[in-house]
Amino acid sequence: MIGDIDFGAVWLTLKLASVVTALLLVVGTPIAWWLARTRSRMKKVVGALVALPLVLPPTVLGFYLLVAMGPNGPVGRLTETLGLGVLPFTFAGLVIGSVFYSLPFVVQPLHNAFEAIGERPLEVAATLRASPWDTFWSVAVPLARPGFLTGAILGFAHTIGEFGVVLMIGGNIPDKTRVISVQIYDHVEAMEYAQAHWLAAGMLVFSFLVLLALYAFSPQPAKGGRQ
Numbered sequence: 001m002i003g004d005i006d007f008g009a010v011w012l013t014l015k016l017a018s019v020v021t022a023l024l025l026v027v028g029t030p031i032a033w034w035l036a037r038t039r040s041r042m043k044k045v046v047g048a049l050v051a052l053p054l055v056l057p058p059t060v061l062g063f064y065l066l067v068a069m070g071p072n073g074p075v076g077r078l079t080e081t082l083g084l085g086v087l088p089f090t091f092a093g094l095v096i097g098s099v100f101y102s103l104p105f106v107v108q109p110l111h112n113a114f115e116a117i118g119e120r121p122l123e124v125a126a127t128l129r130a131s132p133w134d135t136f137w138s139v140a141v142p143l144a145r146p147g148f149l150t151g152a153i154l155g156f157a158h159t160i161g162e163f164g165v166v167l168m169i170g171g172n173i174p175d176k177t178r179v180i181s182v183q184i185y186d187h188v189e190a191m192e193y194a195q196a197h198w199l200a201a202g203m204l205v206f207s208f209l210v211l212l213a214l215y216a217f218s219p220q221p222a223k224g225g226r227q
Contacts, residue, residue, distance in 0.1 A: 006199060008175045009183035016091070016166075016179060017159040020098040024106040024155045025148065027099065032110035032147075033136070051104045058101065062168025065097050069169070089171045094179075097169040102158045106151035113147020114140060149217055157210040161203065 035047055053061055069075045069087040076086045087093035117140060125135040141148075163181040170177030172186065180199055187196035 005174060006183060009178050009180050013160055013179040016094055016098060017156045019095055020102060020159045021152055021156045023099050024102060025152060028103060028106040028110055032107045033114055035111050036114035050107050053101045054104050058164025059168055061101060062097060062165040066168055069093060088169055089173060089177060091176060094166055094170045094177055097165045098159050098162060101162060101165045102155050105154040105158045109147045109150040113144035117143045150214060153210055153213055
């Protein structure tokens with residue numbers, strides 16, 4: 001059965017995923033909008049950097065984030081100067097690592113949704129003297145709502161299932177950095193298969209429900225054909 005330590009890992013994971021998803025929407029929205037609208041030569045470079053976690057081994061990303069946020073890294077020096085201490089092996093460090101690792105899962109659906117809007121609705125808003133800011137919030141965001149929903153679901157689910165990055169940055173501290181995936185690993189390593197089964201089965205059901213939600217809420221293409 002699930003014990004108090006397991007419940008602590010579940011609660012910490014849900015807390016982490018909620019905070020990270022909110023930050024991903026804040027950070028990912030302007031990036032996706034820029035990628036959808038810009039004609040800059042840097043578009044492909046930025047797009048490749050955003051998508052890098054899709055192909056980069058999580059331990060590699062976690063290692064370089066650990067170095068950057070450590071006491072000798074540039075981010076670590078900055079946080080220590082600001083009196084914040086170092087971020088590795090803290091909840092804040094987990095949040096930053098998770099944002100980097102899950103960023104493409106939010107940016108890409110938003111990017112596709114913004115591109116699907118087309119130029120016409122934005123041009124109509126401009127003819128009505130709407131400012132770029134008003135056009136974005138009144139036209140682009142409502143039309144891109146499916147992309148926001150998909151990005152939020154994928155970002156939340158991907159953060160829930162992280163292992164390599166969170167283990168490298170957060171370690172294995174109960175009630176502080178030990179998330180569900182690390183807790184499952186600990187149970188298996190200790191040959192506590194019954195406890196691992198409960199958590200793993202829960203993750204399996206959760207993953208299925210996420211995919212079901214994506215399929216259920218994804219807009220269906222219009223069917224053509226003769227009448």
